[in-house]
Amino acid sequence: MKSYVQRENPGVNLPALRGHNAALVLDLLRAAGETGISRLELAERTGLTPQAVSKITARLRAEGLAAEAGRRASTGGKPRTVLRLVPGAGHAVGLHLDRDELTAVLVDLTGTVVAERRAPLAFGAGARAVVEAAAEEVRELLGAGAGAAGRGDGGAGPVSGVGVSGVGVALPGPLDHAEGVLHRVTGYPEWDGFPLRDALAERLGLPVTVDKDTNAAALGLALAGAADSFAYVHLGTGLGAGLVLGGVVHRGARTGAGEFGHQVLQLDGPRCECGDRGCVEALCLAAVARGEFEEAARVLGTAAGNLVGLLDIDRVLLGGRTVFAAEDLFVRGVGAVVAERVRRGGGGGGASAPVPVPVDLAPGGERAVAEGAAQLVLAPVFGRADVAFPGRR
Numbered sequence: 001m002k003s004y005v006q007r008e009n010p011g012v013n014l015p016a017l018r019g020h021n022a023a024l025v026l027d028l029l030r031a032a033g034e035t036g037i038s039r040l041e042l043a044e045r046t047g048l049t050p051q052a053v054s055k056i057t058a059r060l061r062a063e064g065l066a067a068e069a070g071r072r073a074s075t076g077g078k079p080r081t082v083l084r085l086v087p088g089a090g091h092a093v094g095l096h097l098d099r100d101e102l103t104a105v106l107v108d109l110t111g112t113v114v115a116e117r118r119a120p121l122a123f124g125a126g127a128r129a130v131v132e133a134a135a136e137e138v139r140e141l142l143g144a145g146a147g148a149a150g151r152g153d154g155g156a157g158p159v160s161g162v163g164v165s166g167v168g169v170a171l172p173g174p175l176d177h178a179e180g181v182l183h184r185v186t187g188y189p190e191w192d193g194f195p196l197r198d199a200l201a202e203r204l205g206l207p208v209t210v211d212k213d214t215n216a217a218a219l220g221l222a223l224a225g226a227a228d229s230f231a232y233v234h235l236g237t238g239l240g241a242g243l244v245l246g247g248v249v250h251r252g253a254r255t256g257a258g259e260f261g262h263q264v265l266q267l268d269g270p271r272c273e274c275g276d277r278g279c280v281e282a283l284c285l286a287a288v289a290r291g292e293f294e295e296a297a298r299v300l301g302t303a304a305g306n307l308v309g310l311l312d313i314d315r316v317l318l319g320g321r322t323v324f325a326a327e328d329l330f331v332r333g334v335g336a337v338v339a340e341r342v343r344r345g346g347g348g349g350g351a352s353a354p355v356p357v358p359v360d361l362a363p364g365g366e367r368a369v370a371e372g373a374a375q376l377v378l379a380p381v382f383g384r385a386d387v388a389f390p391g392r393r
Helices: 015-035 039-046 050-062 127-148 196-204 213-223 280-289 293-311 327-343 365-381
Strands: 066-072 080-085 091-097 101-108 113-120 164-171 208-212 230-235 239-245 248-250 315-319 359-361
Touching: 015 039, 015 050, 015 066, 015 080, 015 365, 039 050, 039 080, 050 066, 091 127, 091 213, 091 365, 101 127, 101 365, 113 127, 113 365, 127 164, 127 196, 164 196, 164 213, 164 365, 196 208, 208 213, 208 365, 213 230, 213 239, 213 248, 213 365, 230 293, 239 280, 239 293, 280 293, 293 315, 293 327, 315 327, 327 359
Parallel strands: 091 164, 164 208, 230 315, 315 359
Antiparallel strands: 066 080, 091 101, 101 113, 230 239, 239 248
16 A cells, blocks of 8 residues: 655654554555554654654553554564554444435454445434444344354344444435434435434444435545545436535534535526426436436536635546446536536646546446445544545645
8 A cells, every 4th residue: 555654644653642643653564465564663653762663552552453464674673563454353334324225234354344234214214223234234244244253143122242442334315423313315305314323323332423425435535545625416316416525524613514406506406305496407317317327427527617716626526327328428418517617727737737637437347336335434533533634644
């Protein structure tokens, strides 16, 4: 994996920041992969003293999070001991609640999926039914994960068995990420004000974090180094966007940023389920329903071009089941409109030499949102909840 020097968020040798410093070390251990990294390198890259690094790594080894990965020749003296992260020492659940389908993944500390489940979901059945269905799928998922590890879990109450740190839940917005409360999800006003985070946490007996599906996917893509500033545009049963600006997921002051599908493109256009007219979501989904995918791509490209012009982002990534049903068409169609917008000076560089803004298919396929949801739990463990991602370091 690509190594980097920690510059923007250096470690501090204060007892009150032991958790912060351990996160810095864990992040570097994860980045080093199976080849590992020495204590001296950890000290150099975090800015911590060798003594502080030794104490942190000793604690991480005692907790089973780190282990020796061999020895490496040094420029002088005895060979250095190299340490690595133990991927199976912890896990997180990622849960994608779509309007008609549930996807659940169990990932280890490196984000590798070790178990997966899919099931139909009736989002309109109401909060209680959805929470119960989600809790049941998480139990089944952890049972599969425990079975893979040679362990069992069969309780009907709180779940356990595979060292799970928590559950990240991603679903359509708008919602309050900080409070874990849903707002008026488009098409499902009855969810307005429902405390999903607390309800699911009580049912599972595990910490729960809730975010929009697009933000979760954007988080996972950013951690993988997609770009410094980009938009993840998701077209499935609805339409939304996750924004990464300057290496950080942008949620806005009230965590409501990214309601991309409800920018109005056509005044007095067709009625959208949000109550407005001419929203890009309504126009896109109507074109898809008519089988006019090229028109849907043109509309989507126009809206994506608006983002490029407004935010001067580096890249646009497309995802969602509708996109995956016609991948090449959407990448070409959206890309052509965005390229024309950039050529006219709408973003991507100066008018004399505009810098192309590539439009690509988001990696991860239809599992990208669920995997990103798991990162809602894992990212803070590695000090990545609110700081710059690898490209910024």
